[in-house]
Amino acid sequence: xxxxxxxxxxxxxxxxxxxxxxxxxxxxxxxxxxxxxxxxxxxxxxxxxxxxxxxxxxxxxxxxxxxxxxxxxxxxxxxxxxxxxxxxxxxxxxxxxxxxxxxxxxxxxxxxxxxxxxxxxxxxxxxxxxxxxxxxx
Amino acid sequence: xxxxxxxxxxxxxxxxxxxxxxxxxxxxxxxxxxxxxxxxxxxxxxxxxxxxxxxxxxxxxxxxxxxxxxxxxxxxxxxxxxxxxxxxxxxxxxxxxxxxxxxxxxxxxxxxxxxxxxxxxxxxxxxxxxxxxxxxxxxxxxxxxxxxxxxxxxxxxx
Numbered sequence: 240x241x242x243x244x245x246x247x248x249x250x251x252x253x254x255x256x257x258x259x260x261x262x263x264x265x266x267x268x269x270x271x272x273x274x275x276x277x278x279x280x281x282x283x284x285x286x287x288x289x290x291x292x293x294x295x296x297x298x299x300x301x302x303x304x305x306x307x308x309x310x311x312x313x314x315x316x317x318x319x320x321x322x323x324x325x326x327x328x329x330x331x332x333x334x335x336x337x338x339x340x341x342x343x344x345x346x347x348x349x350x351x352x353x354x355x356x357x358x359x360x361x362x363x364x365x366x367x368x369x370x371x372x373x374x375x376x
Numbered sequence: 377x378x379x380x381x382x383x384x385x386x387x388x389x390x391x392x393x394x395x396x397x398x399x400x401x402x403x404x405x406x407x408x409x410x411x412x413x414x415x416x417x418x419x420x421x422x423x424x425x426x427x428x429x430x431x432x433x434x435x436x437x438x439x440x441x442x443x444x445x446x447x448x449x450x451x452x453x454x455x456x457x458x459x460x461x462x463x464x465x466x467x468x469x470x471x472x473x474x475x476x477x478x479x480x481x482x483x484x485x486x487x488x489x490x491x492x493x494x495x496x497x498x499x500x501x502x503x504x505x506x507x508x509x510x511x512x513x514x515x516x517x518x519x520x521x522x523x524x525x526x527x528x529x530x531x532x533x534x
Contacts, residue, residue, distance in 0.1 A: 250417040250445035250471045349467045349506075353499050354386045356412060361390040361497060364410045368392045368402045 281325035298340035385500035399493040400456040415469040
C-alpha cells in the first residue's frame with residue numbers, strides 16, 4: 240500500500256485537469272460553488288448584476304436599491320429572489336426593513352450540498368444495517 | 377436569527393433498528409456502500425472506499441486502476457459510541473491540500489433501546505474550507521475584485 244504522501248497526486252491531478260479551466264481557475268474558482276450554473280444564470284441578467292454589484296459594496300434594503308436603479312420596487316424584489324435562490328445573497332430583517340447582503344462565502348450553498356450528501360448516505364446506511372445479517376459482516 | 381456556529385455546521389440523524397455495537401460496525405465496515413459515489417476526485421471510477429478502523433486511520437477511495445485518493449483521517453475512534461474524521465474535500469469537491477482547511481465529521485451512536493440506535497451525524501467547522509475569503513473580500517471593490525469576477529461570469533455565458 241502506498242504511503243499517505245503518495246495518495247495525494249492521484250486526485251491532485253484531477254484538480255489540475257478538472258473542467259474549471261481558463262478564466263475560472265485560480266481565485267475565481269473559490270467563488271464557484273456546486274451551484275455555479277445557477278449562479279451564472281442569476282448573474283446573466285444585467286439588472287441582476289447591477290443589483291449584485293451594489294450589494295457587494297455594502298448591504299442594502301429593497302427600497303434603497305429601487306431608489307438607485309431605474310426599476311420598480313417589485314422588480315427589485317423579483318431579482319433579489321433569483322439571487323437568493325442561487326445562493327448569492329442572503330437577507331435579514333432589520334426592524335421593518337429587509338436588508339440584503341452578498342452571501343460572503345457560499346456557506347449556505349455548501350451546507351445545502353453536504354446536507355443532501357449525508358442524508359443520502361444515512362438512508363443507504365439504514366438499509367444496510369437493517370437488511371444485512373450478522374453473518375454478512 | 378441563526379448564529380455563526382449554527383451556520384458552520386450541519387446536523388442530520390437517523391434511527392436504525394439495531395444495537396449500537398452493530399450500528400457502529402456497519403457504518404465502518406460498509407462505508408464503501410454508504411458513501412455516495414457521485415463525487416469522485418479520481419480520474420477513473422472508484423472501485424472501493426476504504427475506512428481504516430482506528431484513530432489515525434485513513435479514509436480513501438481506490439480507483440479501478442489502483443490509483444488512490446485519501447480524503448479523510450480518523451481523529452477519534454471509540455466503538456460503539458462515536459467517531460470523528462476529517463473532511464478534506466473543498467466546496468468544489470476537490471481535495472483540500474491545506475489540512476488547516478479541513479472540516480470534520482462526528483458520528484454518534486446513541487442507544488434508544490437495546491435493539492434501537494439513534495445515529496447523529498454532525499459535519500462542522502465548514503467555515504474552515506472558506507478561510508482566506510476574508511482577505512479576498514477586502515479586495516472585492518478593486519479592479520481585481522468583484523468587477524473582474526463578474527466579467528468572468530459574464531464571459532462564461534457567451
